[in-house]
Structures are given as structure tokens and as C-alpha cells.
Amino acid sequence: MKYEATIGLETHVMQKTNTKMFCSCKCEYGAEPNIHVCPVCLGYPGALPVMNEKAIELCCKAGMLLGCEINPYSKWDRKNYFYPDMAKNYQITQADEPLCLGGQVTVEVEGEMKTFTLERIHQEENAAKNTHIAGASLVDYNRAGTALMEIVSNPCMSSAADALAYMAAVKQIMQYGGISNCDQEKGQMRSDVNVSVRPVGQKELGSKVEIKNMNSFAFIKEAIEYEIDRQTALIESGGSVVQETRGYDPDRGETFTQRTKENAHDYRYFPEPDLMPVKVAAEQLEQWRSELPEMPAPRRDRYVAELGLPEYDAGVLTADKATADWFERAMLHTKNAKAVSNFIMGEMMRLLSEQDMIISESKVTPEKLAEIIALIDAKTISTGAGKQVFEAIFNEGGEPKAIIEAKGLAQVSDDSALDGWADEAIANNPKPVEEYKAGNAASINFLMGQVMKASRGKANPGAVMQMLKQKLDA
Amino acid sequence: MADLHKLTISELTEQLASGTCTSVDIVNDVLASIDATDGKVGAYLTIDREDALAQAKAADEARAAGSQLPMLGIPVAIKDLLNVKGQPCTCSSKILEGYIAPYDATVIAKLREAGAVLLGRVNMDEFAMGSSTENAALGKTSNPWNLDHVPGGSSGGSAACVAADEAIASLGSDTGGSIRQPAAFCGCVGVKPTYGRVSRYGLTAFASSLDQIGPLTKTVKDSAILLEVLCGHDKMDSSSIEMDVPAFAKNLSNGTSLAGMKLGLPKEYFVVGMDPEVEQSVRDAVEHCKSLGAEIIDVSLPNAKYAIAVYYIIATAEASANLARFDGIRYGMRIDGKDPIELYGKTRAAGFGSEVKRRIILGTYVLSSGYYDAYYLRAQKVRTLIRDDFTEAFKQCDAILSPVTPTPAYKLGEKSDDPLKMYLDDILTTPINLAGNCALSLPCGFASNGMPIGLQIIGDAFQEETILKVGHAFEQTTEWHKKRPSL
Numbered sequence: 001m002k003y004e005a006t007i008g009l010e011t012h013v014m015q016k017t018n019t020k021m022f023c024s025c026k027c028e029y030g031a032e033p034n035i036h037v038c039p040v041c042l043g044y045p046g047a048l049p050v051m052n053e054k055a056i057e058l059c060c061k062a063g064m065l066l067g068c069e070i071n072p073y074s075k076w077d078r079k080n081y082f083y084p085d086m087a088k089n090y091q092i093t094q095a096d097e098p099l100c101l102g103g104q105v106t107v108e109v110e111g112e113m114k115t116f117t118l119e120r121i122h123q124e125e126n127a128a129k130n131t132h133i134a135g136a137s138l139v140d141y142n143r144a145g146t147a148l149m150e151i152v153s154n155p156c157m158s159s160a161a162d163a164l165a166y167m168a169a170v171k172q173i174m175q176y177g178g179i180s181n182c183d184q185e186k187g188q189m190r191s192d193v194n195v196s197v198r199p200v201g202q203k204e205l206g207s208k209v210e211i212k213n214m215n216s217f218a219f220i221k222e223a224i225e226y227e228i229d230r231q232t233a234l235i236e237s238g239g240s241v242v243q244e245t246r247g248y249d250p251d252r253g254e255t256f257t258q259r260t261k262e263n264a265h266d267y268r269y270f271p272e273p274d275l276m277p278v279k280v281a282a283e284q285l286e287q288w289r290s291e292l293p294e295m296p297a298p299r300r301d302r303y304v305a306e307l308g309l310p311e312y313d314a315g316v317l318t319a320d321k322a323t324a325d326w327f328e329r330a331m332l333h334t335k336n337a338k339a340v341s342n343f344i345m346g347e348m349m350r351l352l353s354e355q356d357m358i359i360s361e362s363k364v365t366p367e368k369l370a371e372i373i374a375l376i377d378a379k380t381i382s383t384g385a386g387k388q389v390f391e392a393i394f395n396e397g398g399e400p401k402a403i404i405e406a407k408g409l410a411q412v413s414d415d416s417a418l419d420g421w422a423d424e425a426i427a428n429n430p431k432p433v434e435e436y437k438a439g440n441a442a443s444i445n446f447l448m449g450q451v452m453k454a455s456r457g458k459a460n461p462g463a464v465m466q467m468l469k470q471k472l473d474a
Numbered sequence: 475m476a477d478l479h480k481l482t483i484s485e486l487t488e489q490l491a492s493g494t495c496t497s498v499d500i501v502n503d504v505l506a507s508i509d510a511t512d513g514k515v516g517a518y519l520t521i522d523r524e525d526a527l528a529q530a531k532a533a534d535e536a537r538a539a540g541s542q543l544p545m546l547g548i549p550v551a552i553k554d555l556l557n558v559k560g561q562p563c564t565c566s567s568k569i570l571e572g573y574i575a576p577y578d579a580t581v582i583a584k585l586r587e588a589g590a591v592l593l594g595r596v597n598m599d600e601f602a603m604g605s606s607t608e609n610a611a612l613g614k615t616s617n618p619w620n621l622d623h624v625p626g627g628s629s630g631g632s633a634a635c636v637a638a639d640e641a642i643a644s645l646g647s648d649t650g651g652s653i654r655q656p657a658a659f660c661g662c663v664g665v666k667p668t669y670g671r672v673s674r675y676g677l678t679a680f681a682s683s684l685d686q687i688g689p690l691t692k693t694v695k696d697s698a699i700l701l702e703v704l705c706g707h708d709k710m711d712s713s714s715i716e717m718d719v720p721a722f723a724k725n726l727s728n729g730t731s732l733a734g735m736k737l738g739l740p741k742e743y744f745v746v747g748m749d750p751e752v753e754q755s756v757r758d759a760v761e762h763c764k765s766l767g768a769e770i771i772d773v774s775l776p777n778a779k780y781a782i783a784v785y786y787i788i789a790t791a792e793a794s795a796n797l798a799r800f801d802g803i804r805y806g807m808r809i810d811g812k813d814p815i816e817l818y819g820k821t822r823a824a825g826f827g828s829e830v831k832r833r834i835i836l837g838t839y840v841l842s843s844g845y846y847d848a849y850y851l852r853a854q855k856v857r858t859l860i861r862d863d864f865t866e867a868f869k870q871c872d873a874i875l876s877p878v879t880p881t882p883a884y885k886l887g888e889k890s891d892d893p894l895k896m897y898l899d900d901i902l903t904t905p906i907n908l909a910g911n912c913a914l915s916l917p918c919g920f921a922s923n924g925m926p927i928g929l930q931i932i933g934d935a936f937q938e939e940t941i942l943k944v945g946h947a948f949e950q951t952t953e954w955h956k957k958r959p960s961l
């Protein structure tokens with residue numbers, strides 16, 4: 001018998017707000033523990049939550065970017081559970097009236113375009129960070145109460161590849177929209193994954209297993225694949241899958257039981273009496289909609305259609321918003337899109353990765369790159385010299401023209417200098433000369449290389465070729 | 475001793491303004507009164523004398539410099555569930571022993587801005603859960619009119635200290651009657667403002683959708699003065715309403731006529747089992763209002779009979795979550811365990827009293843999966859019906875008159891082992907909290923055993939001015955509020 005898996009994701013995304021969801025404490029990753037705290041986020045007696053409107057804006061914008069319907073009336077609920085990571089021992093969240101409803105993500109998975117649908121997005125508050133040491137647990141409440149969205153997909157995926165493509169797309173859209181940095185290492189994007197397996201053709205879904213709280217794509221992939229295999233083997237051997245919550249142990253590459261259905265929490269949701277329902281006015285939604293940035297897919301299509309870039313280039317440039325924005329700033333100063341693209345994909349990305357930097361930190365500004373390209377196009381410098389100028393500015397800063405002068409990188413088209421280098425190359429390399437004369441046209445490239453070398457890259461390649469041919473064909 | 479502690483806010487403010495006394499004099503008199511009688515009454519949990527006198531001195535200096543703040547130099551006692559920076563805030567619970575509040579509740583900040591002297595912290599039922607202050611873990615409070623009787627609750631200390639002239643005024647909180655009922659039992663005036671009028675920020679929550687802070691005073695006029703200071707929008711409390719605060723005190727005319735005013739009498743509020751002396755006093759009070767020119771009409775609050783059931787579902791549900799934070803992790807009592815769950819269990823088992831535990835368990839139950847619809851959801855629907863009753867009634871009248879409690883203050887221990895019996899005493903006060911409107915309690919007579927009887931004047935939402943006006947007219951033309959207990 002053949003089996004198929006059904007997968008759904010609950011993805012938690014920490015929003016980019018300056019302050020926490022229900023108090024005015026600052027959001028800062030990596031700060032000294034327990035300095036960004038107050039009576040509200042520490043759950044002191046008498047403290048009350050006040051809604052962060054920026055978080056609501058970001059959640060609505062996330063919903064718009066993911067094609068959700070924005071709920072004109074949403075409300076807050078308390079989710080009750082006892083754990084030291086939740087100061088009040090209840091979490092303020094949205095149970096039956098979330099901020100965003102429906103939605104979808106269309107993404108390419110292994111060459112095929114697929115659309116994954118969403119159930120909802122709701123707003124909630126983050127938990128504190130627990131660290132377990134020998135004999136004690138330490139709680140850092142800096143993260144407690146920060147704004148957290150939960151993006152809930154429908155059970156509409158069938159493989160780890162689907163889930164990863166979906167998550168990558170969501171991540172890209174969140175980053176593009178300025179909703180979240182989605183830095184998984186900082187816990188800004190975490191997913192719970194629901195996996196079930198059923199025989200192909202069976203209508204009802206198999207028993208659902210939830211794998212909790214994973215932040216790495218690699219672990220999510222491993223956990224899903226492990227879980228599909230485990231459940232399939234179980235059913236094939238005549239057993240049945242138990243509905244439960246499992247964790248993933250990356251060291252052993254296995255999932256393990258955390259909580260069975262019988263021991264499942266009863267969260268006793270009820271409406272949060274300390275907060276009023278959220279009603280976002282239609283005009284406000286329109287305002288926010290008008291502020292949304294262009295998303296990667298339409299941007300990619302535009303680069304191909306309007307700028308004539310290859311699909312590959314357009315994909316690389318739009319992979320993250322900062323790069324695409326940088327590219328477009330350069331395009332304000334040049335018409336040579338392919339040259340800009342080549343520099344970004346080549347020199348820029350190499351140097352950024354070598355020096356572990358991000359594009360906004362580059363000393364080569366979009367304006368300076370446009371200037372370098374203009375100098376190449378005007379044949380003032382060769383492409384190779386252009387790359388040297390780029391690297392010099394990247395490392396040291398400075399102006400392209402000054403660097404060309406200082407390093408003597410201007411192209412030489414002057415006949416007398418070329419004449420000397422050409423004669424020298426011909427005299428020193430009798431063998432290629434002979435071969436060329438015998439009809440092997442390609443041999444001239446070796447001589448050409450010698451001239452370029454002698455000129456330290458400054459010779460104008462067109463002029464060199466012309467001069468060599470002149471001399472050899474004579 | 476100049477007996478300044480026996481005076482009212484308005485009387486003392488006149489004396490302070492004319493220079494015949496100072497705030498330090500007042501505080502000294504009040505402290506002396508506490509020394510003389512609080513051993514018997516037991517209203518106070520903590521008093522910081524030095525701090526109170528320092529505040530009084532500062533108030534006197536401010537007055538000398540020209541300040542005329544509304545509460546300048548007047549000492550006020552604080553119910554022990556309001557956070558005052560640097561002071562304990564135990565809610566009369568062992569679980570909060572050792573907790574020192576790191577911030578001021580909004581009403582405390584407002585009192586400070588108005589120049590009041592924060593005098594000390596008074597006893598209450600643990601976490602405001604109770605009607606007799608017998609559920610207090612950290613003190614025992616008696617009714618100043620008869621020390622064998624309960625002061626009412628949960629703001630029992632707040633009412634007892636005012637009635638015993640151990641404070642000029644006090645703050646209480648009212649979730650199901652916790653200001654009005656002890657005011658009635660102790661023969662003073664108490665106001666439960668409209669939900670949203672007074673910020674709850676810094677009030678240790680019992681039931682968030684019902685709690686309101688309000689004044690307990692010797693006269694209606696004093697309540698008006700204090701209420702005006704307490705009211706107003708607060709951005710720290712999302713349930714507080716953005717609405718101008720009327721000049722409650724100034725708008726109280728000296729006229730005693732109620733001509734043109736329609737007062738409703740709800741037939742459902744004169745319940746079977748009501749003490750005949752209470753019923754008679756209230757009916758006499760109604761006649762008195764009629765004699766002042768009010769038209770008395772019958773109104774109906776048909777769903778009031780469900781109020782107790784609804785109240786004990788909604789209040790306990792909210793409380794079960796509100797009190798979850800008292801877990802021994804961040805402040806207060808902690809009894810260690812092998813893991814957090816055991817720590818919680820041990821701490822909460824030792825820290826909470828039995829009434830608090832009973833309500834947490836009840837609240838947890840009504841929210842549990844499988845029971846939520848039958849209890850909590852249904853209670854919310856009936857709550858709407860109760861609110862609709864008042865809306866209908868206030869289409870016909872300006873205010874509603876009723877008893878506050880079915881009986882006068884009963885004896886200590888009389889009902890403490892029968893929670894259900896005690897819950898039923900809230901029948902006349904809880905509907906107002908559920909509906910969210912306002913009400914005040916003021917003295918309207920005495921039972922033959924000498925215990926005070928209270929009249930409840932219920933107003934529509936944000937109609938505090940109306941009930942203060944009726945109460946003031948009643949008070950101006952009666953003598954009940956002038957009687958003091960002999961201690």
C-alpha cells in the first residue's frame with residue numbers, strides 16, 4: 001500500500017517593534033538579563049496590559065502580504081498554563097477571533113509551482129527565556145511579552161520540501177515587508193510542525209503528531225522525514241499512530257514523545273477582560289496597504305521584463321530585500337542592469353561573505369558602482385581594472401577616479417606603449433607566433449594575454465588585438 | 475486632642491484653609507485615635523507613622539506656599555490591595571508576605587497629586603474574596619458598632635477605620651459589593667463608581683471585568699470630593715473610559731429638593747428572607763425621598779435573581795487566571811520543590827487561604843474544556859440580560875433605591891463555615907457590578923440591636939452625579955450619618 005503525509009505548520013514570528021506587546025519595555029536581543037522588565041511583563045500584582053499599536057500594524061501588514069482577510073473585529077483571550085517562562089501564568093493571545101483570516105503562499109517546490117493556504121494569523125505575546133543549568137533554572141524576562149505572531153497554515157503540505165519552501169517563502173515575505181528579521185538563531189522564527197500519514201486514497205487524515213518548537217530549516221526537514229518514516233512504518237506493521245506532542249532531538253536525529261493526548265493541556269481559554277477588542281478602521285487598513293513594499297515575486301518578474309535580466313540574476317538579486325533595494329538604487333544612476341547585477345553577484349557577494357558583512361555596510365555605494373560601470377563602458381578602464389577599483393573601495397573607501405589615478409589603472413590605448421609590448425610578446429614567444437601563422441587563429445590569445453600582463457591589465461584589449469593582428473598578418 | 479479625627483474632609487479642609495489646624499495636627503489626632511481604638515477594631519495592617527507625618531508636614535508647607543489641592547493634608551487609609559511604591563501590599567494573604575510594591579497604583583498617584591496623606595494599609599478579605607473580612611489571613615477586624623459583629627467585606631478595614639474615626643476617609647474596591655456592603659454594615663458612605671471611571675492600574679485584580687476602586691467616607695459630600703480625585707482616563711488601563719470628570723463636589727447643591735426626580739423601586743429587590751428591620755428602614759427612606767419631592771415608581775429587574783450564580787462564575791473564572799501569577803517565582807512566599815510544578819503547588823497550598831482556593835478551583839472548573847459553554851459562556855449571556863434590565867429600568871427613572879444587604883452586620887463566625895449563605899448576601903449588590911453601572915451606599919437607619927442599615931442608590935452608567943445628588947439630599951435631611959459608635 002502507498003502512504004501519503006499531510007503536514008501543517010504553526011510558525012511563530014517575532015515582530016520588529018521597539019517596545020513589547022503590552023508594556024513599554026524595550027525589545028533588545030542579547031541585553032544583560034532582566035533589564036528590560038517592568039511590573040506588566042513581570043506579572044506584578046495590579047499591573048495591566050496596554051496594546052502596542054505598532055504590533056497590530058505589523059500583524060495586519062503581514063496578513064496583507066500573505067493574502068489574508070483582515071478581521072474587522074478581533075479580540076484577546078487568556079491561555080492558561082503554569083510555567084516560569086510566563087510571568088502571569090497565562091499568555092495573552094487570540095483564540096476564536098484572530099486578526100487575520102485565510103491567506104496563501106505560492107512558491108516553487110522542486111520545479112513545480114504550489115500554493116499553500118493559511119488558516120489564520122494571530123497576535124500574541126512571547127514567553128521569557130529559560131536556561132537550565134545544573135541544579136537550577138534561570139529565567140530571563142527580557143523576551144517576556146515581546147510581540148509574537150503565529151502564522152497557522154492549513155494541513156496542505158505533503159513533504160519536507162513543501163514545508164521548507166513554504167517557510168522560506170514566509171521568511172522572505174516577512175523580511176521584505178519589514179515585519180520581522182526572522183533571524184532563526186535569535187529565535188525570531190520558530191515552527192511547530194503537524195505531521196500525519198494515511199494510505200493514499202483515504203479521505204480522513206491520520207492521527208496528528210505535533211513536533212514542537214524548531215528554529216532550523218535543517219532540523220525541520222530531518223524531523224519531518226523521520227516522522228513520516230516512523231508513522232508509515234508503524235501503520236505498515238499493523239500499529240496505529242498516537243496523537244501526541246513530540247520533540248526533535250537533533251543529536252540523535254529522532255523525534256521523541258513529550259506529551260500524550262491524555263496529558264494534553266487544557267488551556268481554559270477565555271476572553272481577556274483587561275483589553276478591549278481590536279477594531280481597525282477601513283481607512284487605516286488602506287493606509288497600511290499603501291505602505292506595503294513590492295514583494296520578491298513581482299519584483300523578479302519586473303527585472304526580467306523591464307531590465308532584460310536573466311531569470312537567474314533576477315532571482316539572486318531579489319532573494320533579500322536589502323540587495324534588491326541596493327540594486328535599484330544603483331539603477332537610478334546607470335542603465336547597464338547586467339553590469340550592476342554582475343558586480344553584485346560577483347565581487348559584492350564574494351567580499352561580503354568573506355568579511356561576514358551585510359550589503360548596507362559596504363563602502364561601495366550604489367552611486368559609486370554606477371560610476372565604476374560608467375568608466376568601464378567609456379573604456380576608461382577595463383572590466384578587470386573595474387573589479388580592482390571595486391575591491392579597493394570596498395576595503396578602503398574612496399572615489400573611483402582617484403583610485404584609478406593612484407593605482408594607474410587607466411586603460412592604455414596609446415599606440416607607442418602598445419607597440420613596444422606587442423613587439424616584445426612576439427619576440428619572446430616564437431612558438432605561438434609560428435602556430436598562428438600556420439593557421440591556428442586561437443594562438444593569438446596567448447600573445448594577447450602576454451601584452452595584458454605586461455600592461456598590468458591596463459591595455460585596451462580591443463586595441464591590443466588589432467595591433468597584434470596588424471603585426472602578424474603583415 | 476482636638477478631635478480632628480471625628481471631622482469630615484470638607485470640615486477639615488475649611489479648618490486647614492482658615493489656619494485653625496494643620497495637617498500634622500490631623501494626622502496626630504488620627505494616629506492617637508488609632509492607638510486608642512484599633513486594638514479593638516483591628517482595621518489597620520500597617521501604618522508608617524513617620525512617613526504619614528512627613529507627608530502631613532509637606533502638605534502644610536505646600537499650603538503655606540499657596541497650594542489649594544482638593545485633598546491637601548487629609549489622611550486617607552488604603553485597602554491593602556492597592557500598590558503603593560515602597561510599601562507592602564499583602565491583600566491580607568500569606569502568599570504576598572514580604573512583597574514590596576515597586577510602583578504606585580494610578581489612584582495612589584492621583585491621591586498624591588491631590589495632596590492627600592497616605593496613612594496606612596487596612597485589612598480586607600484575602601484577595602477581596604469575602605463579605606465579612608473573616609477571610610483575612612493577616613488580621614482580624616471587628617465592626618466598630620459592636621465588636622462581636624463583622625465589619626462586612628471585602629473592604630472591611632476601609633469601612634471600619636472610617637466608622638471608628640481612625641481615618642478621615644479610605645479607599646476600597648468593589649467587585650460584587652465590597653465597598654457598599656461594609657459601608658452599610660459600618661454606617662458610612664461608600665461609592666462603587668461606573669466600570670471604567672476609575673483606573674484599575676495598581677489594584678491587585680480579583681475579577682478584572684467587575685473590580686472598581688471607590689471611596690469610603692463619613693458623608694456623601696466627602697465621597698464626591700474623593701471620587702473626583704480618583705476618576706479619569708488612564709492610558710495604563712485599557713478599560714478606563716476617556717470621558718471628562720464632572721465636578722462632583724462643586725455640583726452638589728445645598729438644596730434638598732428631589733422634585734422632578736423619578737426614583738425606581740425594584741420589586742425583585744425586596745426578597746423573601748429579608749430582615750424586616752432592613753426592609754422597614756429602606757421603605758422609610760423611600761418615603762423620605764418622596765417627601766423631598768421625588769416621584770417613586772415601580773421598576774423591574776427580572777434577571778437580578780440570576781446575579782449570584784452569574785457573579786460566582788464570572789468572578790471566579792477571572793480570579794482563577796488573575797491569581798495564577800502568585801506562584802513563588804518572582805516575589806512573595808516561596809516553598810521550594812523538586813521542579814517548578816511542585817514549587818507552585820507547595821507555595822500556593824501554603825500561601826492561599828481556603829476561600830481563595832475554593833474560588834480558584836471553582837473558576838478553573840467553569841473554564842475547563844467541556845464545561846465552558848455550560849457555565850462561563852452562559853453566564854456571559856445572562857450578564858447581558860442583567861445589563862439590559864438596568865438599561866430598561868433607567869429609561870423610566872433617574873435612580874433606583876434598594877437595600878444594600880438583606881440583613882445588618884451579623885456576628886463574627888456566624889456564617890464563616892457556610893460559604894453559600896454568605897454568597898447569597900451579595901444578591902443586592904452584584905447585579906450592579908455585572909451591569910457595570912454605579913451605586914452608593916449610605917446610612918438610613920439602625921436595627922434594634924444597634925447595627926447600622928444602609929440604603930443603596932443605584933445610578934445608570936456614568937450617572938454618579940445623580941446618585942450623589944439623591945444621597946446628599948437624603949443625608950442633609952436625616953441624622954443617621956451623624957451617629958458614631960462608642961468605642
Ligand SMILES: [Zn+2]
Pocket residue numbers: 020023024025036037038039040041042145
Ligand atoms: Zn515590561
